[in-house]
Amino acid sequence: MPGPVFSPHRIVALAVALFFVSVFIYSAASIHHGNDPVQQFRDSANGAANGAANIFKGEKPTTSDLFLKLYESIRTNVSAPTYKDTSGQVYKINEHGPWWKKPLRNEILIVDIDTRVPDGENELWNGNRMDWPNMNAKKDGGMVSASFMNHFLYSQIHGYDYRFFNAKEMESSGYHNTWVKPHVLAQLLESYRFVVFLDADATIQHLELPIEWLFNRWGITPATSIAMPLDTRQILNGDENASNDSKGKLALNTGVVIAQALPYTTEMMTAWKDCPNEKQYPGCRNWKQNWSHEQKAFSEYIRWDYNPSGNEIVEIPCDDAMGYPGINEHAHILSKCAGTFLRHHTVDKSMTKQSTEEAMSQVMADLAHKMLHENQGKYWFKESEKKGNSGRMGGNEPVIPGKSDSAA
Numbered sequence: 001m002p003g004p005v006f007s008p009h010r011i012v013a014l015a016v017a018l019f020f021v022s023v024f025i026y027s028a029a030s031i032h033h034g035n036d037p038v039q040q041f042r043d044s045a046n047g048a049a050n051g052a053a054n055i056f057k058g059e060k061p062t063t064s065d066l067f068l069k070l071y072e073s074i075r076t077n078v079s080a081p082t083y084k085d086t087s088g089q090v091y092k093i094n095e096h097g098p099w100w101k102k103p104l105r106n107e108i109l110i111v112d113i114d115t116r117v118p119d120g121e122n123e124l125w126n127g128n129r130m131d132w133p134n135m136n137a138k139k140d141g142g143m144v145s146a147s148f149m150n151h152f153l154y155s156q157i158h159g160y161d162y163r164f165f166n167a168k169e170m171e172s173s174g175y176h177n178t179w180v181k182p183h184v185l186a187q188l189l190e191s192y193r194f195v196v197f198l199d200a201d202a203t204i205q206h207l208e209l210p211i212e213w214l215f216n217r218w219g220i221t222p223a224t225s226i227a228m229p230l231d232t233r234q235i236l237n238g239d240e241n242a243s244n245d246s247k248g249k250l251a252l253n254t255g256v257v258i259a260q261a262l263p264y265t266t267e268m269m270t271a272w273k274d275c276p277n278e279k280q281y282p283g284c285r286n287w288k289q290n291w292s293h294e295q296k297a298f299s300e301y302i303r304w305d306y307n308p309s310g311n312e313i314v315e316i317p318c319d320d321a322m323g324y325p326g327i328n329e330h331a332h333i334l335s336k337c338a339g340t341f342l343r344h345h346t347v348d349k350s351m352t353k354q355s356t357e358e359a360m361s362q363v364m365a366d367l368a369h370k371m372l373h374e375n376q377g378k379y380w381f382k383e384s385e386k387k388g389n390s391g392r393m394g395g396n397e398p399v400i401p402g403k404s405d406s407a408a
Contacts, residue, residue, distance in 0.1 A: 067156040071208065073374070074366045075158065078103055078212040085206065086362065091340075097216040104212055105159040107193040110151050113165045113184050114200055115177050118144040125164075137353035144200045146353040153360065154204045158211070161192065175276070176293040181254055182273035189261040189269070199255035201345040203355040207363040211258075214341060218316050220258060225265035225306070227314035228252040228298075229321035232346070233334040240334070251292070251299035252313075255344045256321050268306045272298055324351060 061069075076083055079101040083091045119125040122135050124145035136142040148164060155162035165188070167180040181197065188195045196211060198204070214220075220227050231253040236242035245251055259265055275284040275297045287297045307313040322344050323337030330347055345351045372379055 064156055064159070068159045071157045071363070071367060073370050074208045074363070076209045076213055078210050079216065080213060083206075083209060083213065091217065093213070093216040094219045096219070099221045100212040100215050103159065103210060104193060106161045108158075108160040108211060109188060109192040109195045110155040110160050110162050110211075111165055111184075111188060111195060111197050112148050112151055112163070112200065113167055113180055113197055114144065115167050115169045115180065116140060116144060116200070117166055118142075118148065124148055135353065137350040140200075143349050143352045146356040147198070147200050147203055150203045150207075150356040150359060151198055153363075154207050157207055157363070160196075160211070163188075175288050178254070178293045178295070179273070179276075179288070181257065181294055182269055182298075185257060185259050186266065186269035186273060189259055189265060193261050195257075195259045195261075197257040197259075198342070199344060201349045201352050202255050203343045203345075203352060203359060205339065205341060205343055205355065205359050207359050208366060209341070214320075215258075218314055218320070219311070220260075220314050221311060222260075223262075223309075223311055224260055224314050225262055225268055225312045226260070227258040227316055228254060229256050229316040229342070229344075230318040231295075232318060232323050232327065232337050235332045235334065245296075245299045247304075249299070251295065252303065252315065253322055253344065254295040254298060255346070256316070256342055258314075264306070264312060268302060268312075271306065272302050275301055322346075324348070324355065 079098040081093055081098075085091070117125055118141040120139075120141045122128075122131050123141040124130070130145075135145060137146060152162050154160075165184055167177075167184055170177050170179050185195055185197060194211075218227060229252065231243045231251045233240075233243045233250065241248070243251055259269070271280060272294070275281050276288045278285050281297075281301045284297050284301060287293055287300070290296075303313050318335055318337040320340050321342040322339060323333075323335060324339040324343040324345055327333050327338070327347060328336045333347065339355075343355050345355070
């Protein structure tokens with residue numbers, strides 16, 4: 001069988017290529033044209049060094065500064081009306097947008113919240129060098145390592161803050177561990193305008209696309225408190241309504257949570273995290289341990305009481321931020337949500353690594369391609385043809401001095 005389009009070996013090769021391309025990212029604007037190709041190469045190298053020095057005069061750039069500058073040429077404009085993917089498919093923002101016209105940078109936090117720490121052999125938080133091709137995506141540690149790397153790279157490309165919040169387990173308090181989400185999110189909103197949480201089996205597929213652009217697409221306005229994707233429809237234990245709440249409405253999935261720091265959000269978060277104590281919502285204790293835990297509690301109670309205008313809680317389309325290509329090959333999955341912008345690998349969790357590879361490979365290929373085409377005169381040296389004996393044989397092989405045809 002042919003190998004995968006985005007194999008681990010290809011992503012490694014692209015990473016190496018990116019390193020060499022990045023050496024020239026800060027090259028001088030002017031290009032010297034001369035007859036000596038060696039001198040042209042020297043001029044290019046000197047220009048690169050001078051360019052970097054001028055950009056960061058008087059200060060040493062951090063790795064985050066370099067990432068932000070490096071990917072500047074391929075980042076989609078926050079307020080762009082459309083986005084075209086590699087297949088040519090065009091996606092539009094909400095007809096009433098854009099609400100967000102400038103990058104929010106470190107006002108946004110991308111956060112991974114987990115009680116697990118991927119620090120085993122060949123995992124992200126292990127101090128030894130990672131062997132990416134041989135990282136075991138079927139283990140929790142491998143899956144978590146891949147998604148965390150995806151989320152971190154995305155944050156660096158756009159200048160967002162990133163944190164891995166290693167939460168304390170809640171099982172000893174009678175809660176399923178996923179209940180850490182509302183508790184931690186409420187805490188983090190004290191320091192950021194937006195907090196964006198993604199599950200450990202969720203990946204961002206278009207790394208060049210700012211989250212603010214997605215806000216404009218999904219209708220997340222300055223008055224929105226929280227946004228989550230609609231869940232995939234599935235059959236569980238013969239129940240075709242397993243994905244609905246008790247009123248028959250499709251549940252929201254807490255694998256992706258976008259929360260904005262507003263007074264109303266604080267009130268909503270308090271009601272959510274306190275739901276199981278049943279002071280406000282009788283029956284909510286049932287979801288302390290039973291599936292789908294905090295997710296069911298939010299859809300069953302919170303969203304009905306905290307969305308007076310219909311914009312405080314935004315429902316992200318399932319196809320935009322749930323599922324992944326091939327999820328509906330499973331008989332119990334009724335939806336065809338393909339995770340166009342955010343993939344959530346709820347069933348095939350080991351595919352998290354593959355989706356990370358695809359996203360990372362594509363953004364590096366885009367960057368190298370853009371740089372080369374914008375600077376063809378600099379990077380593409382075409383030897384001029386000479387009249388008479390060109391010193392070339394039939395192909396591209398140079399003639400070896402001192403050797404005649406008969407000696408070949």
